[in-house]
Amino acid sequence: MSFPSFLSLLAGGFAAGVFGTLLGLGGGLFLVPFLVIVVGVPMHQAVATSIIAVIATSSTGASIYLERGLVNIRLGMLLEVATVIGAIAGGLTASALSGEVLAKLFAAIMLVAAALMIRRLREDRGEEVIPNGAFPAQFTDEATGNVVRYGARRIPATMAISFLAGNVSGLLGIGGGVFKVPAMHLLSGVPLKAATATSNFMIGVTATASAFIYFAHGHLNPVLASCATLGVLGGSFVGTHISRRVHSELLAWVFIVVLLVVSLQMFLR
Amino acid sequence: MDREQKYQHLMGRVLRVGVIASSLLMTAGLVIAAVQSSPVPLPERNPSLGELIRQLFSGQLTSMTGAAAPTLMFTGLVLLMFTPFLRVVTTFFVFWKERDGRFMAIATVVFLLLAAQVAYSLSQL
Numbered sequence: 001m002s003f004p005s006f007l008s009l010l011a012g013g014f015a016a017g018v019f020g021t022l023l024g025l026g027g028g029l030f031l032v033p034f035l036v037i038v039v040g041v042p043m044h045q046a047v048a049t050s051i052i053a054v055i056a057t058s059s060t061g062a063s064i065y066l067e068r069g070l071v072n073i074r075l076g077m078l079l080e081v082a083t084v085i086g087a088i089a090g091g092l093t094a095s096a097l098s099g100e101v102l103a104k105l106f107a108a109i110m111l112v113a114a115a116l117m118i119r120r121l122r123e124d125r126g127e128e129v130i131p132n133g134a135f136p137a138q139f140t141d142e143a144t145g146n147v148v149r150y151g152a153r154r155i156p157a158t159m160a161i162s163f164l165a166g167n168v169s170g171l172l173g174i175g176g177g178v179f180k181v182p183a184m185h186l187l188s189g190v191p192l193k194a195a196t197a198t199s200n201f202m203i204g205v206t207a208t209a210s211a212f213i214y215f216a217h218g219h220l221n222p223v224l225a226s227c228a229t230l231g232v233l234g235g236s237f238v239g240t241h242i243s244r245r246v247h248s249e250l251l252a253w254v255f256i257v258v259l260l261v262v263s264l265q266m267f268l269r
Numbered sequence: 270m271d272r273e274q275k276y277q278h279l280m281g282r283v284l285r286v287g288v289i290a291s292s293l294l295m296t297a298g299l300v301i302a303a304v305q306s307s308p309v310p311l312p313e314r315n316p317s318l319g320e321l322i323r324q325l326f327s328g329q330l331t332s333m334t335g336a337a338a339p340t341l342m343f344t345g346l347v348l349l350m351f352t353p354f355l356r357v358v359t360t361f362f363v364f365w366k367e368r369d370g371r372f373m374a375i376a377t378v379v380f381l382l383l384a385a386q387v388a389y390s391l392s393q394l
Contacts, residue, residue: 063282069277204356205379223342229349233288
Protein backbone atom coordinates (compact mmCIF):
# COMPACT_ATOMS: atom_id res chain seq x y z
CA MET A 1 0.00 0.00 0.00
CA SER A 2 1.32 3.42 -0.93
CA PHE A 3 1.82 6.16 1.63
CA PRO A 4 -0.98 8.39 0.18
CA SER A 5 -3.43 5.44 0.31
CA PHE A 6 -2.41 4.81 3.91
CA LEU A 7 -2.99 8.46 4.80
CA SER A 8 -6.35 8.61 2.99
CA LEU A 9 -7.54 5.49 4.84
CA LEU A 10 -6.46 6.97 8.17
CA ALA A 11 -8.18 10.27 7.33
CA GLY A 12 -11.39 8.55 6.13
CA GLY A 13 -11.45 6.39 9.25
CA PHE A 14 -10.82 9.42 11.45
CA ALA A 15 -13.76 11.34 9.95
CA ALA A 16 -16.01 8.29 10.26
CA GLY A 17 -14.95 7.90 13.91
CA VAL A 18 -15.65 11.54 14.80
CA PHE A 19 -19.10 11.62 13.14
CA GLY A 20 -19.99 8.10 14.25
CA THR A 21 -19.26 8.75 17.90
CA LEU A 22 -20.85 12.20 17.95
CA LEU A 23 -24.09 10.86 16.45
CA GLY A 24 -24.13 7.36 17.98
CA LEU A 25 -24.11 5.77 14.54
CA GLY A 26 -20.87 3.79 14.50
CA GLY A 27 -19.37 5.48 11.47
CA GLY A 28 -20.10 2.71 8.96
CA LEU A 29 -22.47 4.96 7.04
CA PHE A 30 -19.45 7.09 6.12
CA LEU A 31 -16.78 4.45 5.92
CA VAL A 32 -18.45 2.05 3.45
CA PRO A 33 -19.09 4.71 0.76
CA PHE A 34 -15.62 6.16 1.39
CA LEU A 35 -13.95 2.77 0.89
CA VAL A 36 -16.06 1.90 -2.17
CA ILE A 37 -16.11 5.27 -3.94
CA VAL A 38 -12.80 6.91 -2.92
CA VAL A 39 -10.49 3.95 -2.27
CA GLY A 40 -12.13 1.57 -4.78
CA VAL A 41 -12.45 -1.40 -2.43
CA PRO A 42 -14.89 -4.25 -3.35
CA MET A 43 -18.20 -3.93 -1.50
CA HIS A 44 -17.83 -7.06 0.68
CA GLN A 45 -14.35 -6.00 1.83
CA ALA A 46 -15.64 -2.51 2.56
CA VAL A 47 -18.48 -3.93 4.66
CA ALA A 48 -16.09 -6.23 6.57
CA THR A 49 -13.72 -3.32 7.28
CA SER A 50 -16.61 -1.14 8.32
CA ILE A 51 -17.92 -3.72 10.78
CA ILE A 52 -14.52 -3.80 12.48
CA ALA A 53 -14.52 0.00 12.53
CA VAL A 54 -17.98 -0.01 14.12
CA ILE A 55 -16.62 -2.21 16.93
CA ALA A 56 -13.74 0.25 17.37
CA THR A 57 -16.08 3.27 17.49
CA SER A 58 -18.39 1.52 19.89
CA SER A 59 -15.69 0.30 22.27
CA THR A 60 -13.96 3.69 22.42
CA GLY A 61 -17.19 5.67 22.69
CA ALA A 62 -18.80 3.32 25.20
CA SER A 63 -15.75 3.33 27.48
CA ILE A 64 -16.04 7.12 27.81
CA TYR A 65 -19.86 7.34 27.88
CA LEU A 66 -19.96 4.62 30.56
CA GLU A 67 -17.67 6.68 32.77
CA ARG A 68 -19.95 9.70 32.27
CA GLY A 69 -22.94 7.61 33.40
CA LEU A 70 -24.83 8.19 30.14
CA VAL A 71 -25.40 4.54 29.16
CA ASN A 72 -28.63 2.79 30.16
CA ILE A 73 -27.08 -0.68 30.48
CA ARG A 74 -30.31 -2.56 31.19
CA LEU A 75 -32.21 -1.07 28.28
CA GLY A 76 -29.21 -1.62 26.01
CA MET A 77 -28.82 -5.24 27.04
CA LEU A 78 -32.50 -6.06 26.52
CA LEU A 79 -32.54 -4.46 23.06
CA GLU A 80 -29.30 -6.28 22.29
CA VAL A 81 -31.09 -9.66 22.36
CA ALA A 82 -33.24 -8.60 19.38
CA THR A 83 -30.36 -6.84 17.65
CA VAL A 84 -27.93 -9.77 17.83
CA ILE A 85 -30.53 -12.15 16.39
CA GLY A 86 -31.12 -9.64 13.57
CA ALA A 87 -27.37 -9.26 12.96
CA ILE A 88 -26.84 -13.00 12.68
CA ALA A 89 -29.67 -13.25 10.13
CA GLY A 90 -28.24 -10.27 8.21
CA GLY A 91 -24.67 -11.55 8.18
CA LEU A 92 -25.75 -14.95 6.87
CA THR A 93 -27.86 -13.40 4.12
CA ALA A 94 -25.15 -10.94 3.00
CA SER A 95 -22.80 -13.58 1.61
CA ALA A 96 -25.56 -14.74 -0.74
CA LEU A 97 -26.08 -11.25 -2.20
CA SER A 98 -23.98 -9.62 -4.93
CA GLY A 99 -21.90 -6.51 -4.25
CA GLU A 100 -24.17 -4.50 -6.56
CA VAL A 101 -27.30 -5.45 -4.63
CA LEU A 102 -25.55 -4.62 -1.35
CA ALA A 103 -24.52 -1.21 -2.71
CA LYS A 104 -28.08 -0.38 -3.80
CA LEU A 105 -29.44 -1.52 -0.43
CA PHE A 106 -26.89 0.65 1.29
CA ALA A 107 -27.90 3.69 -0.76
CA ALA A 108 -31.57 3.09 0.10
CA ILE A 109 -30.74 2.77 3.80
CA MET A 110 -28.89 6.07 3.66
CA LEU A 111 -31.99 7.76 2.25
CA VAL A 112 -34.05 6.29 5.10
CA ALA A 113 -31.38 7.43 7.56
CA ALA A 114 -31.54 10.99 6.21
CA ALA A 115 -35.34 11.02 6.57
CA LEU A 116 -35.09 9.71 10.16
CA MET A 117 -32.44 12.30 11.01
CA ILE A 118 -34.64 15.15 9.70
CA ARG A 119 -37.51 13.84 11.77
CA ARG A 120 -35.26 13.51 14.79
CA LEU A 121 -34.11 17.11 14.44
CA ARG A 122 -37.69 18.37 14.22
CA GLU A 123 -38.83 16.30 17.20
CA ASP A 124 -35.83 17.32 19.24
CA ARG A 125 -37.20 20.73 20.09
CA GLY A 126 -38.14 20.27 23.74
CA GLU A 127 -37.51 16.68 24.83
CA GLU A 128 -40.37 14.82 26.41
CA VAL A 129 -38.89 12.89 29.33
CA ILE A 130 -40.93 10.07 30.91
CA PRO A 131 -39.68 9.79 34.51
CA ASN A 132 -41.86 6.78 35.41
CA GLY A 133 -41.15 4.52 32.45
CA ALA A 134 -39.32 1.18 32.37
CA PHE A 135 -35.56 0.93 33.04
CA PRO A 136 -35.39 4.18 35.04
CA ALA A 137 -32.02 5.91 34.94
CA GLN A 138 -30.47 9.31 35.38
CA PHE A 139 -27.50 11.32 34.17
CA THR A 140 -26.13 14.80 34.53
CA ASP A 141 -26.48 16.89 31.39
CA GLU A 142 -23.11 18.62 31.18
CA ALA A 143 -24.46 21.38 28.92
CA THR A 144 -27.08 22.52 31.44
CA GLY A 145 -25.81 21.00 34.71
CA ASN A 146 -29.26 19.46 35.28
CA VAL A 147 -29.81 15.91 36.49
CA VAL A 148 -32.11 14.22 33.94
CA ARG A 149 -34.26 11.36 35.27
CA TYR A 150 -36.04 9.28 32.69
CA GLY A 151 -37.61 5.95 31.88
CA ALA A 152 -38.41 4.12 28.64
CA ARG A 153 -41.77 3.13 27.09
CA ARG A 154 -42.99 1.06 24.11
CA ILE A 155 -40.25 -1.52 24.65
CA PRO A 156 -41.69 -4.24 22.31
CA ALA A 157 -41.85 -1.79 19.38
CA THR A 158 -38.32 -0.58 20.11
CA MET A 159 -37.16 -4.22 20.23
CA ALA A 160 -38.70 -4.83 16.80
CA ILE A 161 -36.76 -1.87 15.37
CA SER A 162 -33.64 -3.14 17.14
CA PHE A 163 -34.05 -6.45 15.27
CA LEU A 164 -34.22 -4.52 12.01
CA ALA A 165 -31.16 -2.48 13.04
CA GLY A 166 -29.23 -5.69 13.70
CA ASN A 167 -30.31 -7.11 10.36
CA VAL A 168 -29.17 -4.01 8.48
CA SER A 169 -25.92 -4.02 10.44
CA GLY A 170 -25.13 -7.60 9.42
CA LEU A 171 -26.07 -6.96 5.81
CA LEU A 172 -24.36 -3.64 5.27
CA GLY A 173 -21.56 -3.27 7.80
CA ILE A 174 -23.05 -0.32 9.63
CA GLY A 175 -23.66 -0.10 13.37
CA GLY A 176 -27.42 0.08 13.07
CA GLY A 177 -27.38 3.14 15.33
CA VAL A 178 -29.12 5.07 12.58
CA PHE A 179 -32.25 3.11 13.55
CA LYS A 180 -31.55 2.54 17.24
CA VAL A 181 -31.01 6.17 18.23
CA PRO A 182 -34.26 7.46 16.67
CA ALA A 183 -36.16 4.41 18.00
CA MET A 184 -34.95 4.91 21.56
CA HIS A 185 -35.38 8.66 21.39
CA LEU A 186 -38.60 9.11 19.41
CA LEU A 187 -40.38 5.87 20.30
CA SER A 188 -39.16 5.04 23.82
CA GLY A 189 -38.73 8.62 25.03
CA VAL A 190 -35.08 8.20 26.06
CA PRO A 191 -33.26 11.57 26.09
CA LEU A 192 -31.09 12.02 23.00
CA LYS A 193 -27.76 12.00 24.87
CA ALA A 194 -28.63 8.77 26.70
CA ALA A 195 -29.97 7.21 23.47
CA THR A 196 -26.74 8.08 21.63
CA ALA A 197 -24.56 6.69 24.43
CA THR A 198 -26.66 3.51 24.79
CA SER A 199 -26.55 3.02 21.02
CA ASN A 200 -22.76 3.37 21.10
CA PHE A 201 -22.65 0.73 23.84
CA MET A 202 -24.81 -1.66 21.80
CA ILE A 203 -23.47 -1.35 18.26
CA GLY A 204 -20.16 -3.05 19.01
CA VAL A 205 -21.93 -6.16 20.29
CA THR A 206 -24.21 -6.13 17.24
CA ALA A 207 -21.27 -5.76 14.88
CA THR A 208 -19.35 -8.62 16.52
CA ALA A 209 -22.17 -11.00 15.66
CA SER A 210 -21.58 -10.38 11.96
CA ALA A 211 -17.83 -9.54 12.05
CA PHE A 212 -16.88 -13.18 12.50
CA ILE A 213 -19.05 -14.18 9.52
CA TYR A 214 -17.13 -11.78 7.25
CA PHE A 215 -13.85 -12.93 8.81
CA ALA A 216 -14.77 -16.56 8.10
CA HIS A 217 -15.57 -15.72 4.48
CA GLY A 218 -12.12 -14.14 4.05
CA HIS A 219 -13.38 -10.61 3.37
CA LEU A 220 -11.12 -9.03 6.00
CA ASN A 221 -8.00 -7.44 4.48
CA PRO A 222 -5.66 -6.86 7.47
CA VAL A 223 -3.85 -3.82 6.03
CA LEU A 224 -7.03 -2.10 4.92
CA ALA A 225 -8.89 -2.89 8.15
CA SER A 226 -5.96 -1.91 10.41
CA CYS A 227 -5.45 1.46 8.69
CA ALA A 228 -9.14 2.33 8.70
CA THR A 229 -9.63 1.08 12.28
CA LEU A 230 -6.71 3.08 13.66
CA GLY A 231 -8.16 6.18 12.00
CA VAL A 232 -11.59 5.39 13.43
CA LEU A 233 -10.15 4.86 16.92
CA GLY A 234 -8.48 8.28 16.82
CA GLY A 235 -11.67 9.86 15.47
CA SER A 236 -13.85 8.21 18.12
CA PHE A 237 -11.59 9.43 20.88
CA VAL A 238 -11.72 12.98 19.55
CA GLY A 239 -15.48 12.70 18.87
CA THR A 240 -16.37 11.77 22.45
CA HIS A 241 -14.27 14.64 23.79
CA ILE A 242 -15.64 17.34 21.50
CA SER A 243 -19.24 16.12 21.82
CA ARG A 244 -19.81 18.54 24.71
CA ARG A 245 -18.84 21.59 22.64
CA VAL A 246 -20.02 20.89 19.11
CA HIS A 247 -23.41 22.26 18.06
CA SER A 248 -25.13 18.96 17.39
CA GLU A 249 -27.96 20.37 15.26
CA LEU A 250 -25.59 21.94 12.74
CA LEU A 251 -23.56 18.74 12.68
CA ALA A 252 -26.69 16.70 12.07
CA TRP A 253 -27.70 18.87 9.09
CA VAL A 254 -24.23 18.47 7.61
CA PHE A 255 -24.60 14.74 8.17
CA ILE A 256 -27.95 14.69 6.35
CA VAL A 257 -26.49 16.47 3.32
CA VAL A 258 -23.55 14.04 3.22
CA LEU A 259 -25.93 11.10 3.46
CA LEU A 260 -28.03 12.33 0.55
CA VAL A 261 -25.01 13.07 -1.68
CA VAL A 262 -23.30 9.74 -0.98
CA SER A 263 -26.55 7.84 -1.42
CA LEU A 264 -27.05 9.43 -4.84
CA GLN A 265 -23.48 8.58 -5.84
CA MET A 266 -23.94 4.94 -4.84
CA PHE A 267 -27.23 4.68 -6.75
CA LEU A 268 -25.58 6.09 -9.88
CA ARG A 269 -22.47 3.83 -9.78
CA MET B 270 -19.73 7.70 43.40
CA ASP B 271 -22.51 5.11 43.84
CA ARG B 272 -22.18 1.40 43.14
CA GLU B 273 -23.75 1.62 39.66
CA GLN B 274 -21.29 4.36 38.65
CA LYS B 275 -18.40 2.33 40.05
CA TYR B 276 -19.34 -0.61 37.84
CA GLN B 277 -19.77 1.62 34.80
CA HIS B 278 -16.23 2.93 35.38
CA LEU B 279 -14.98 -0.65 35.61
CA MET B 280 -16.66 -1.55 32.30
CA GLY B 281 -15.22 1.56 30.68
CA ARG B 282 -11.72 0.61 31.80
CA VAL B 283 -12.08 -2.99 30.58
CA LEU B 284 -13.11 -1.74 27.14
CA ARG B 285 -10.27 0.75 27.01
CA VAL B 286 -7.64 -1.88 27.80
CA GLY B 287 -8.94 -4.08 24.94
CA VAL B 288 -8.96 -1.18 22.49
CA ILE B 289 -5.45 0.01 23.43
CA ALA B 290 -3.98 -3.52 23.19
CA SER B 291 -5.53 -4.13 19.76
CA SER B 292 -4.41 -0.69 18.48
CA LEU B 293 -0.83 -1.37 19.55
CA LEU B 294 -0.82 -4.72 17.72
CA MET B 295 -2.27 -3.21 14.51
CA THR B 296 0.17 -0.30 14.66
CA ALA B 297 3.12 -2.69 15.12
CA GLY B 298 1.94 -4.72 12.12
CA LEU B 299 1.58 -1.64 9.94
CA VAL B 300 4.99 -0.30 10.98
CA ILE B 301 6.70 -3.62 10.16
CA ALA B 302 4.87 -3.72 6.80
CA ALA B 303 5.93 -0.13 6.06
CA VAL B 304 9.64 -0.66 6.74
CA GLN B 305 9.92 -3.77 4.52
CA SER B 306 11.64 -3.10 1.22
CA SER B 307 9.25 -5.40 -0.70
CA PRO B 308 5.42 -5.48 -0.35
CA VAL B 309 4.23 -7.68 2.52
CA PRO B 310 2.55 -10.85 1.18
CA LEU B 311 -1.03 -11.18 2.44
CA PRO B 312 -2.44 -14.65 3.20
CA GLU B 313 -4.87 -15.97 0.59
CA ARG B 314 -7.54 -16.43 3.25
CA ASN B 315 -8.11 -15.19 6.79
CA PRO B 316 -6.37 -17.47 9.31
CA SER B 317 -8.28 -19.56 11.85
CA LEU B 318 -7.82 -18.71 15.52
CA GLY B 319 -5.64 -21.81 15.93
CA GLU B 320 -3.38 -20.76 13.04
CA LEU B 321 -3.15 -17.26 14.44
CA ILE B 322 -2.10 -18.54 17.87
CA ARG B 323 0.46 -20.92 16.30
CA GLN B 324 1.90 -18.06 14.22
CA LEU B 325 2.12 -15.86 17.32
CA PHE B 326 4.25 -18.42 19.15
CA SER B 327 6.26 -19.67 16.17
CA GLY B 328 9.12 -17.20 16.56
CA GLN B 329 7.84 -15.36 13.49
CA LEU B 330 7.25 -12.19 15.51
CA THR B 331 10.74 -11.99 16.99
CA SER B 332 12.22 -12.26 13.49
CA MET B 333 10.45 -8.96 12.66
CA THR B 334 10.20 -10.02 9.02
CA GLY B 335 7.35 -9.14 6.66
CA ALA B 336 5.51 -12.33 7.61
CA ALA B 337 5.02 -10.99 11.14
CA ALA B 338 3.04 -7.97 9.87
CA PRO B 339 -0.25 -9.69 8.85
CA THR B 340 -0.08 -11.89 11.98
CA LEU B 341 0.14 -8.83 14.22
CA MET B 342 -2.62 -7.02 12.33
CA PHE B 343 -4.94 -10.04 12.37
CA THR B 344 -4.27 -10.53 16.10
CA GLY B 345 -5.14 -6.87 16.79
CA LEU B 346 -8.30 -7.11 14.69
CA VAL B 347 -9.44 -10.36 16.33
CA LEU B 348 -8.73 -8.94 19.78
CA LEU B 349 -10.86 -5.91 18.87
CA MET B 350 -13.61 -8.25 17.65
CA PHE B 351 -13.58 -9.90 21.08
CA THR B 352 -13.90 -6.63 23.08
CA PRO B 353 -17.73 -6.68 22.85
CA PHE B 354 -17.57 -10.14 24.46
CA LEU B 355 -15.69 -8.54 27.33
CA ARG B 356 -18.48 -5.97 27.50
CA VAL B 357 -21.17 -8.64 27.82
CA VAL B 358 -19.15 -10.60 30.40
CA THR B 359 -18.51 -7.45 32.46
CA THR B 360 -22.22 -6.55 32.22
CA PHE B 361 -23.08 -10.02 33.53
CA PHE B 362 -20.66 -9.41 36.41
CA VAL B 363 -22.33 -6.04 37.18
CA PHE B 364 -25.81 -7.65 37.27
CA TRP B 365 -24.45 -10.48 39.41
CA LYS B 366 -23.01 -8.01 41.95
CA GLU B 367 -26.37 -6.24 41.99
CA ARG B 368 -28.19 -9.59 42.40
CA ASP B 369 -30.34 -8.84 39.37
CA GLY B 370 -31.27 -12.36 38.20
CA ARG B 371 -33.46 -11.22 35.30
CA PHE B 372 -30.69 -9.24 33.65
CA MET B 373 -28.09 -11.90 34.42
CA ALA B 374 -30.29 -14.17 32.30
CA ILE B 375 -30.57 -11.56 29.52
CA ALA B 376 -26.77 -11.03 29.48
CA THR B 377 -26.34 -14.82 29.34
CA VAL B 378 -28.69 -15.06 26.34
CA VAL B 379 -26.74 -12.33 24.48
CA PHE B 380 -23.45 -14.06 25.33
CA LEU B 381 -24.70 -17.47 24.15
CA LEU B 382 -26.05 -16.02 20.89
CA LEU B 383 -22.72 -14.34 20.20
CA ALA B 384 -20.72 -17.42 21.18
CA ALA B 385 -22.85 -19.67 18.95
CA GLN B 386 -22.40 -17.26 16.04
CA VAL B 387 -18.64 -17.02 16.50
CA ALA B 388 -18.28 -20.80 16.86
CA TYR B 389 -20.30 -21.35 13.67
CA SER B 390 -18.29 -18.73 11.75
CA LEU B 391 -14.94 -20.10 12.86
CA SER B 392 -16.02 -23.62 11.91
CA GLN B 393 -16.41 -22.32 8.32
CA LEU B 394 -12.71 -21.34 8.06
